Amino acid sequence: xxxxxxxxxxxxxxxxxxxxxxxxxxxxxxxxxxxxxxxxxxxxxxxxxxxxxxxxxxxxxxxxxxxxxxxxxxxxxxxxxxxxxxxxxxxxxxxxxxxxxxxxxxxxxxxxxxxxxxxxxxxxxxxxxxxxxxxxxxxxxxxxxxxxxxxxxxxxxxxxxxxxxxxxxxxxxxxxxxxxxxxxxx
Numbered sequence: 001x002x003x004x005x006x007x008x009x010x011x012x013x014x015x016x017x018x019x020x021x022x023x024x025x026x027x028x029x030x031x032x033x034x035x036x037x038x039x040x041x042x043x044x045x046x047x048x049x050x051x052x053x054x055x056x057x058x059x060x061x062x063x064x065x066x067x068x069x070x071x072x073x074x075x076x077x078x079x080x081x082x083x084x085x086x087x088x089x090x091x092x093x094x095x096x097x098x099x100x101x102x103x104x105x106x107x108x109x110x111x112x113x114x115x116x117x118x119x120x121x122x123x124x125x126x127x128x129x130x131x132x133x134x135x136x137x138x139x140x141x142x143x144x145x146x147x148x149x150x151x152x153x154x155x156x157x158x159x160x161x162x163x164x165x166x167x168x169x170x171x172x173x174x175x176x177x178x179x180x181x182x183x184x185x186x
Contacts, residue, residue, distance in 0.1 A: 025110075027118055028102045032126060035076060036096040039134040047090040048139045055083040055090050061148055063120045071102050075119040077127050079145070091138050097127035116157075117150045124148060 041047060059081040065073050076098040083090040101119045103111065124147075132142040 023105045025105045025107075025114075026103075027106075027114060027122075028104075029119075029122055030072065030100040030102055032097070032099040032123065034095070034130065035098045036094070037130065037134070038092075038094045039138055040092045041090075041138045042092070043088055043090070044139065047088055051085055051088075051090075053085055055085050057081065057083045057143065059145060061153065063116055063150070063153070065115050065119070068100065071104055073101050073103060073115050073119070075099055075101060075115060075123065077120045077123045079127055079131060081131070081143075081145075083140070083143070091135060091140060093131055093134060095127055095130055097123055097130065099123050113154060117154050120148075121150050124150075 059079060062076075062078040062080075064076045064078070067073055076096055079095045079097070080093070082092040099119060099122065101115070101122075103114060106114050128145050132144050136142040
């Protein structure tokens, strides 16, 4: 029995199955970069001494996107965090890690979720490593942020946007993608 190699849906000039009218959806990362990064160890060397209790670690995650062209989007993954004991800030960090993504042949009703879920999912492992390295270089054990459920984050932000829209209009929010036309701040 002969196996046929997988082609990821692209044959004959990028159209699936020999050049049909509809091309397969695609998501390509064109660039990834650290847009802004800050790490603070404000109470060193005191914060590096053995501590009586485990620090409390807090992390906030935000995703923003803006359309750059008909097919290209800049997506920013913002991670803000800190580690504190009762009386001591051990460290703080703020990372804005971004990428430019090209989205092709995605139905309009699926575009917003693709940009706001799949793009940050692709950025996250790189942002996580930057944070882990910075925390380690600050004199602490590396902080490996737990995986983020970007689907749940998207749904949570969509519910908040719909509630705000309903409150602003004085009635029920209409259906549709959160953020209006195309990807916006989540």
